Amino acid sequence: MRRASIPGTRGRVRPVTLLGESVLQTPCAQVTDFGPELARLVEDMFATMYAARGVGLAANQIGEALRVFVYDCPDDEEVRHLGHVVNPRLVAADGVVLRGPEGCLSLPGLEAGTERYDRAVVEGFTMDGEPVTVEGTGWFARCLQHECDHLDGGLYVDRLSGRRQRRVLRQWSRRTP
Numbered sequence: 468m469r470r471a472s473i474p475g476t477r478g479r480v481r482p483v484t485l486l487g488e489s490v491l492q493t494p495c496a497q498v499t500d501f502g503p504e505l506a507r508l509v510e511d512m513f514a515t516m517y518a519a520r521g522v523g524l525a526a527n528q529i530g531e532a533l534r535v536f537v538y539d540c541p542d543d544e545e546v547r548h549l550g551h552v553v554n555p556r557l558v559a560a561d562g563v564v565l566r567g568p569e570g571c572l573s574l575p576g577l578e579a580g581t582e583r584y585d586r587a588v589v590e591g592f593t594m595d596g597e598p599v600t601v602e603g604t605g606w607f608a609r610c611l612q613h614e615c616d617h618l619d620g621g622l623y624v625d626r627l628s629g630r631r632q633r634r635v636l637r638q639w640s641r642r643t644p
Contacts, residue, residue: 474537474549475513481529483519483572486622486639490527491573494620495534498553501596505535509551509594512537521572523610525617528573534591536614543605552601555591557615560608562586567609569623576642579635581623587611 484490498505508531516524522540526533537551562585570578587608589601603611613623624635 474539474551475510475515475517478507478510478512478514480514480518481511483515483524483575484528484530486574486624488530490530490532491617491622492620493527493532495525495527495532495618498533498535498592501553501592501594505553505594508533508535509537512551513539516572519572519575523614524572525614527617534618536618538607538610538614540603540607540610542603542607548601548603548607550599550601551594552589552591552599553594553596555589555615555618557587557612558590559586559588560584560612562604562608567606569609569613571613571623573622574624574635574639577635577638579623579627579631581609581626583609583612589615 512524512529515529516537523536523538526535534554536555539549541547564582565585566580566582568578569581585608586604589611591599593599624632627635
């Protein structure tokens with residue numbers, strides 16, 4: 468029996484881009500080359516996500532303005548979801564809107580109650596160019612929506628308003644020089 472390698476074991480950990488860097492605020496470009504460079508990027512993204520103890524990571528969070536994200540995230544039933552999506556499109560976000568804790572590797576150590584739908588469907592491709600559809604519920608649905616927001620140039624703090632948004636941004640400004 469052939470065993471697949473563990474994602475990220477051949478990747479290199481890259482620095483995570485932080486709030487305020489322009490690459491996080493700009494919509495990412497479609498991937499057009501499904502070759503070895505893309506495979507290397509996906510491996511680096513997994514390695515970086517695991518090193519930072521995250522459950523998802525978008526390419527622009529390591530400075531690459533491309534529409535790619537990786538994930539290793541449980542749903543509310545503790546079922547593990549592991550994979551990546553290239554050129555993802557959020558085709559459905561529906562169900563109940565829940566406010567739950569949400570953080571981000573680009574704002575380490577901070578989190579805020581953020582409203583998200585409890586079901587999401589993303590369509591895209593694997594790094595080999597094969598079509599893929601990923602459906603998530605609960606916590607995993609939150610992850611899928613969060614990563615798609617990144618690729619559109621958004622962060623979870625953009626979904627906050629009023630005191631909650633001011634509190635997170637104030638906490639962030641105290642941490643950065």
